[in-house]
Amino acid sequence: MWQQLPRLVQDHIINKNINVYVINAYEVARNAGMGGRINTVMQVCFFALANVLPREEAIAQIKKYIRKTYGKKGEDIVQMNIKAVDAALDHLHQVTIPNAIDENAGDIHNPIPDTAPAFIRDVLGKMMARQGEDIPVSALPCDGTYPSGTAKWEKRNVAQEVPVWDEDVCVQCGKCVLVCPHAVIRSKVYEEAALTNAPASFKSAPAKDLDWKKTNLKFTIQVAAEDCTGCGICVDVCPAKNKSQPKLKAINMAPQLPIREQERENWDYFLSIANPDRNTLKLNKISHQQMQEPLFEFSGACAGCGETPYIKLATQLFGDRMVVANATGCSSIYGGNLPTTPWTHNQEGRGPAWSNSLFEDNAEFGLGFRVSIDKQAEFATELVKSLASDIGETLATGILTAQQKDEADIFEQRERVAILKHRLGELSNSNLDESMQAKVTMLQSVADYLVKKSVWIIGGDGWAYDIGYGGLDHVLASGRNVNILVMDTEVYSNTGGQASKATPRAAVAKFASGGKPSPKKDLGLMAMTYGNVYVASVAMGAKNEHSIKAFLEAEAYEGVSLIIAYSHCIAHGINMTTAMSHQQELVESGRWLLYRYHPDLVGEGKNPLQLDMRSPKLPVERTMYQENRFKMLARSKPDAAKKLLKQAQNDVNTRWQMYQYLAARQLEIGNGNGHSKGNIEKETTVN
């Protein structure tokens, strides 16, 4: 222990006569059946050492308050905590302090390796080492921009156990890659030659997908063990069974420490293998889609977070052209937890441009992105037309008529714009007259807007249903081409679990301590009343492909799109490891609906609303009482809980009936020319 401490810390301890104690709190908690929850253990240690109360009295008080705090959650949880209390002191050890500093003790080290870019190492690294006060103002970007892709340099090594891949059992479905909240599980297919210099422990298997099998490609799933939080969701969703060892799957948890070094090497090697060509991937298959590189990696979100898989998915699909307005809330914190950010970029340097705005104006903030991007694109288009003969008519026409309907189109437009920029460089040194030269200069500054951008407005239910709803509604009515992602945890997760309008009836939350008496606000239905908004309600754990389909449709729709994504949360009082499976039961009980409302279908003579699920068959009681937020009310106020439960079941029944009607009704077709987008101002498009 002593040898681990830096020189400066040793010096303080010796000179200030500080007593130092250590405890393996995780071991105590684990043995008591409490998993990684060490708060009770650490509380005992504090009172044992701080002498604010006689030790016996302190322990008695702790036990009393355990009953008070956890009583509603059940006797088993109380007993676990009592057991942890009793075991804690046996594991508390005093460290013997030598008289002098260890001559081998080092300085407090910058946690960023020397291989990192200078700004990350010298500025962000210093902040992490708590030496931020030594950074000169001149080292900081004066325009407020910050580099992305920085969280990956901050190896946190927080997981006691990490998933380990079994290449022989794996069916290569990609589900573990999809659901991983921290983007630490990755898959790749590649030529066998890429294995030539692989480390000895690097695993691979022949690719099973027919597209890849026929060219004898290899397949690997690699875990970033140092970035994993150990939530175990990947193991829960793995559908592959190990026939010889029935308790094991194709991915299994194992202690991190023994394999840390080896997996660091494997991870680096994995990253060095080229990504498959994005344009060849079949995005309707998870195994294919999950080969797309995520541009959101290693966030500081809770282990098992239900929100981050959706953000990661969006960055896989559209990250190289995304512009993101992120409302305050969990996602703004784990998305920008200074000094690092998980938002990152690909090898070409393309990645999401991200900024956080307030709870109360984020939708408007994102709409502003769209308005300014459209205006700059319009200006660039005018300049291309005006300079067409100098640029070359073929190139100009190619740029101006590009549809950019899919990724291959966008790739080609990028190539054209690269040629354009080269040509503009030549023109700026030519003998064009002054007014044309001015146009060349202006076009150089806006040429990038000729390539399609994907505008995303992101936040939680506290933002979307409550504080920012006024602006959200205005954006919904705007008709502009923006994509709104609401990660609905049904509670203010980040500020301590206050009820929001998204909180379901009967759930206990702050400000709803007797169980919320009114039903959950139906944001999707309210958005559908506009008629020209694409609306999808998804739950990744219930139907993986449905989420992907909704994201693709939403982004492609040339109007406002709203995706409401069920996001489980530690605030629900659930087993986070099985949270994705729980989402499935949620849908089967009708508590969460899967649907897509596509306005363009009206123009095709179809009903715009598609219900993407069967009729609910499970009683809501069953799924509700798997969550402590509901269960605790049944213990503390059984009569109220019973009444609310019945109402909650009625809510589900009535709502399902309504949605069935909406999905079945015959609509009249507008004008035969398809559905009007209803944009107040005409969209500017580069075509």
Next chain:
Amino acid sequence: MWQQLPRLVQDHIINKNINVYVINAYEVARNAGMGGRINTVMQVCFFALANVLPREEAIAQIKKYIRKTYGKKGEDIVQMNIKAVDAALDHLHQVTIPNAIDENAGDIHNPIPDTAPAFIRDVLGKMMARQGEDIPVSALPCDGTYPSGTAKWEKRNVAQEVPVWDEDVCVQCGKCVLVCPHAVIRSKVYEEAALTNAPASFKSAPAKDLDWKKTNLKFTIQVAAEDCTGCGICVDVCPAKNKSQPKLKAINMAPQLPIREQERENWDYFLSIANPDRNTLKLNKISHQQMQEPLFEFSGACAGCGETPYIKLATQLFGDRMVVANATGCSSIYGGNLPTTPWTHNQEGRGPAWSNSLFEDNAEFGLGFRVSIDKQAEFATELVKSLASDIGETLATGILTAQQKDEADIFEQRERVAILKHRLGELSNSNLDESMQAKVTMLQSVADYLVKKSVWIIGGDGWAYDIGYGGLDHVLASGRNVNILVMDTEVYSNTGGQASKATPRAAVAKFASGGKPSPKKDLGLMAMTYGNVYVASVAMGAKNEHSIKAFLEAEAYEGVSLIIAYSHCIAHGINMTTAMSHQQELVESGRWLLYRYHPDLVGEGKNPLQLDMRSPKLPVERTMYQENRFKMLARSKPDAAKKLLKQAQNDVNTRWQMYQYLAARQLEIGNGNGHSKGNIEKETTVN
């Protein structure tokens, strides 16, 4: 003319050598067929006199811009304006200025009569006479409160013509009283004895209603001729025909000047007759209900305003216990156009307490009223319990168990509280111990909260659909007992006619100059998705009794109530005189729906939604093209107008289909104990 001018004005004119011209612009406009629109006439006079352009050129330019400005509205409107231009100069006369001030000329007079209360005469009167700079700060209320009932002292005499009642033709239905936007038409029934000292020209007739006929009561309709704006809506809605003169009804327009003095005397006499007992009125009959005294009179709203009749109605029904939060917009301007306000009080001094708040927080502002009133009522209840033996157990029990379900109940509670306050006065001089004395003092300050208050949150569509919608939605979800009145003019009326989310598809407005391309936001449907909000959509002109019923139900519902009231507006480009009749066609075409959604019906096993109209039978085209906001698009962009018209018809059809489903579906019944109000915090009631 010269004799009319005050001494100070004559002095300025003479000493500054000012030229003075007069024109009877109303006569010129009327002769040109333009009714009361004098802007063109006055513009001609300005250019004729100001010499900024040669007169001929100025006239030519005016005519050119008349074509440009009004061309879209049709050739007939252009021709009317041209005719007015040509006639204007013939009617412009120069006033001969004498060399000296007329010896009989008076001072600028305070427009408020001496009979008015001192504050109104000396402070508000000075402001009206533009002598506000002479008012000392000490004359103004230091807490910001202002007396109500002040607009009635400001006789504006703006109407060229006013309605005159024909007592022989009248069927005594009360419709003219109901629709009058300025509360200048009143009805009363009374004993014949009350006529003893009536002026010679005071009219009356035997009461026709059976309830009143059997006791030989007399009936009068009286017009406040000096406060009328001359809109003529009363004449349009009058159902009684004069059989001998088919062009006349039971109320007819006639020049105001000849009858001004006589009607002033009649009005004052009318006010001196006692109001009938409120508790004997049958509120489901307009003729009865309109005997209720309005506590909103003589506002500065436009002639024919579609909003004010709703406000007036609310004050008739609940005015003596109303607390009003009024959003910015037309209603905040005509509701508080300093120095006077039309909000007033009855003879007992009871009337609405009113304040204006911002567009962006008015719903929250009103919710705050409810929260604080409930808290004070709760405190008062605790004090009554605690002091019961001193107050007297019978009185205390009476106060604490009062239901206050209707007006008679509330009247009785007021009586009890009056006795309580008297008793508290006695107790404060008794030998109670110090802590009990403190309670007596506290109860004196909150005793009035033991009587039920009616909280109203009022505004237009710019507030409710747009800028204040975030807060409105939060209040809708709160479950608290507040009443929200949205006066929906479908456009930002007060700031110049910008499109709001309430603007219907195809209407031309600022920011929607090509016709609004997206459908009107369905605020009522969005509110109904909560399930526990009372929602009514009304149009007074389409069905008078329906509006009254909705107001009564909304106020009685112990949760959030939302009334969306169609309000015609000069911004629609309609004939304001027939605006109430136009509302009927609006409903018959399905452009506006009449319905009531009553959550309590669920507990009775009924569908909460009732459609209070027949299936739409008129094409929307017919009603739309009676409004210039739609018609002008058909002229300027006929193809776009045609497409939008078709979509607008589809909007109506689809919406009607949806509402029919909602009104017909079978709902499951909650818990057999009636519907949960879904209040986050339990309502405090005094029982």
